[in-house]
Amino acid sequence: MSGATILVADDDRAIRTVLNQALARQGHDVRTTGNAATLWRWVANGEGNLVITDVVMPDENGLDLLPRIKRLRPELPIVVMSAHSTLLTAIKATELGAYEYLPKPFDINDLVVVVDRALAAPRAPAAASCSASPSARGRCPTGPGSTCSHRRWRIRR
Amino acid sequence: MTAGVTAGAATAAARKRKHQAARDSAPDSDAIVRALPDPVVLVDGDDIVRYVNPAAEQFFEAGAGILRDRRLDQLVQFDSPLLALVAKVRDGLAAVTEYGVDMLSPHRRARTVDAQVTAIPDAAGWVLVGLRERTIAQKLDRQLSYLGAGRSVAGIAAALAHEVKNPLSGIRGAAQLLEQNASLADRELTRLITEETDRICRLVDRMEMFSNDHPVERTPVNIHEVLDHVRRLVQSSFGGNVRFVERYDPSLPPVFGNRDQLVQVLLNMVKNAAEAMPEGGGEIILATKFEPGLRLSLAGGNGRQRLPLVVSVRDNGGGVPEDLKAHLFDPFVSGKAGGTGLGLSLAAKIVAEHGGGIEFDSEPGRTEFRVLLPLHSDGEAV
Ligand SMILES: Nc1ncnc2c1ncn2[C@@H]1O[C@H](COP(=O)(O)OP(=O)(O)OP(=O)(O)O)[C@@H](O)[C@H]1O
Numbered sequence: 001m002s003g004a005t006i007l008v009a010d011d012d013r014a015i016r017t018v019l020n021q022a023l024a025r026q027g028h029d030v031r032t033t034g035n036a037a038t039l040w041r042w043v044a045n046g047e048g049n050l051v052i053t054d055v056v057m058p059d060e061n062g063l064d065l066l067p068r069i070k071r072l073r074p075e076l077p078i079v080v081m082s083a084h085s086t087l088l089t090a091i092k093a094t095e096l097g098a099y100e101y102l103p104k105p106f107d108i109n110d111l112v113v114v115v116d117r118a119l120a121a122p123r124a125p126a127a128a129s130c131s132a133s134p135s136a137r138g139r140c141p142t143g144p145g146s147t148c149s150h151r152r153w154r155i156r157r
Numbered sequence: 158m159t160a161g162v163t164a165g166a167a168t169a170a171a172r173k174r175k176h177q178a179a180r181d182s183a184p185d186s187d188a189i190v191r192a193l194p195d196p197v198v199l200v201d202g203d204d205i206v207r208y209v210n211p212a213a214e215q216f217f218e219a220g221a222g223i224l225r226d227r228r229l230d231q232l233v234q235f236d237s238p239l240l241a242l243v244a245k246v247r248d249g250l251a252a253v254t255e256y257g258v259d260m261l262s263p264h265r266r267a268r269t270v271d272a273q274v275t276a277i278p279d280a281a282g283w284v285l286v287g288l289r290e291r292t293i294a295q296k297l298d299r300q301l302s303y304l305g306a307g308r309s310v311a312g313i314a315a316a317l318a319h320e321v322k323n324p325l326s327g328i329r330g331a332a333q334l335l336e337q338n339a340s341l342a343d344r345e346l347t348r349l350i351t352e353e354t355d356r357i358c359r360l361v362d363r364m365e366m367f368s369n370d371h372p373v374e375r376t377p378v379n380i381h382e383v384l385d386h387v388r389r390l391v392q393s394s395f396g397g398n399v400r401f402v403e404r405y406d407p408s409l410p411p412v413f414g415n416r417d418q419l420v421q422v423l424l425n426m427v428k429n430a431a432e433a434m435p436e437g438g439g440e441i442i443l444a445t446k447f448e449p450g451l452r453l454s455l456a457g458g459n460g461r462q463r464l465p466l467v468v469s470v471r472d473n474g475g476g477v478p479e480d481l482k483a484h485l486f487d488p489f490v491s492g493k494a495g496g497t498g499l500g501l502s503l504a505a506k507i508v509a510e511h512g513g514g515i516e517f518d519s520e521p522g523r524t525e526f527r528v529l530l531p532l533h534s535d536g537e538a539v
């Protein structure tokens with residue numbers, strides 16, 4: 001689905017620029033903000049088909065915003081990205097209803113794939129995608145993860 | 158100093174002779190002050206600067222010729238706590254020290270120093286001002302405590318990783334976007350940017366892991382499953398260049414430890430082995446065995462310990478460079494162009510936390526790293 005409106009919240013300007021360009025090239029309409037309050041206003045106004053949000057922002061933690069967004073607009077897919085490399089952040093994001101967690105720095109192509117998938121089936125939570133390494137629950141050594149990490153994992157609903 | 162405690166009588170005598178020789182040509186006091194790494198400023202009773210050492214020239218970003226004969230309050234801000242310290246000493250205190258004094262340099266660069274002001278005996282009003290600039294770690298620590306992020310090394314590493322990864326995301330993303338329309342030649346450059354940012358990212362990831370002091374969960378771990386996992390990971394990135402041979406003792410009991418950490422340890426060692434392979438390919442032998450007789454005394458441990466579980470990684474690569482051998486497990490020791498030198502130090506740290514140790518033998522064509530671990534029964538290390 002191209003031509004969707006994507007709401008991006010990240011307090012890092014460089015990341016906003018990159019997301020803006022990468023998604024605009026896919027034909028999406030991108031709106032970016034550096035704080036959680038603006039993102040919340042947009043969501044509350046019923047804008048956007050997808051949210052991509054950072055965790056640590058100056059005014060509010062993106063994870064705290066998640067349940068509120070889910071309550072108001074349960075159908076709106078949310079992708080959480082963070083520079084925190086702990087598995088805990090990933091688990092927490094998924095528990096709170098995030099469609100996908102992307103550890104920074106991520107590969108632009110992975111991002112585009114995730115966005116496409118989220119827009120195509122916003123309502124159908126995918127089954128756990130990770131079949132490799134059954135002993136490592138929640139770990140996925142092959143999926144998109146932080147581009148650099150040997151701890152490549154991803155949690156998907 | 159401490160070396161003297163263990164040295165024998167003969168070497169002590171030799172050292173005494175050497176000291177005697179040194180005393181004959183001792184440097185004068187000026188040379189000593191000049192050699193001090195920290196800024197030193199001598200101020201007379203009228204607040205006029207009479208002497209600065211080279212470190213002070215650097216600190217105040219001006220030559221001694223300019224600094225000398227200036228008034229102290231022209232070097233620092235008029236409201237600097239330093240002036241109050243000087244006044245205190247003139248009021249009769251022999252010496253005062255103030256920690257964490259903020260100073261602005263002539264170019265308005267904010268710096269934090271510890272300042273010590275000492276009275277010069279028999280010279281009315283003359284004082285010696287010594288400054289010591291705070292290290293980056295101390296400054297970072299202070300900033301972190303402002304943020305309430307904690308003062309631990311782990312806290313610093315985590316905050317640093319976070320701060321570094323955000324700009325890295327921007328750089329990496331921008332490079333990838335440029336790549337989409339780049340010529341073949343330029344694509345080589347954008348690839349370079351993404352690869353190098355990934356390297357920085359790996360480095361901060363490792364630093365974070367390295368300083369991680371959270372307690373980890375321990376369970377009985379099947380070390381063969383761990384080895385299998387590691388082998389697959391390495392095989393997928395090194396491909397056919399490496400042939401694996403497995404020599405496992407199937408009766409080996411489980412290791413009591415943290416699986417992910419043990420994967421990390423063996424991954425670092427097997428990766429090193431794979432990276433040491435000759436061009437045409439090579440062989441890595443993964444082996445486990447039970448050596449009930451093995452007793453080792455570990456640094457910091459109480460007495461000799463039994464470490465009967467042995468996991469070894471052997472390769473037929475070029476061997477560990479001779480000059481690295483003594484410091485191989487120290488952080489940042491690397492013989493590789495792109496190496497961070499953290500792999501083995503991290504492995505050593507984790508294994509030590511598991512109550513074990515790592516040893517190695519290396520010569521060209523045959524290098525073996527061995528992880529020795531204690532036996533556990535019923536959840537308790539023996
Ligand atoms: N199996 C081996 N054969 C030859 N040299 C080795 C082997 N294992 C380690 N070394 C030497 O020890 C050095 C330190 O290894 P270590 O794993 O700590 O760091 P590194 O591999 O250089 O960097 P990285 O942090 O990416 O692992 C290596 O650079 C290499 O020179």
Ligand SMILES: [Mg+2]
Nearest residue numbers: 425429500501
């Ligand atoms: Mg290594």
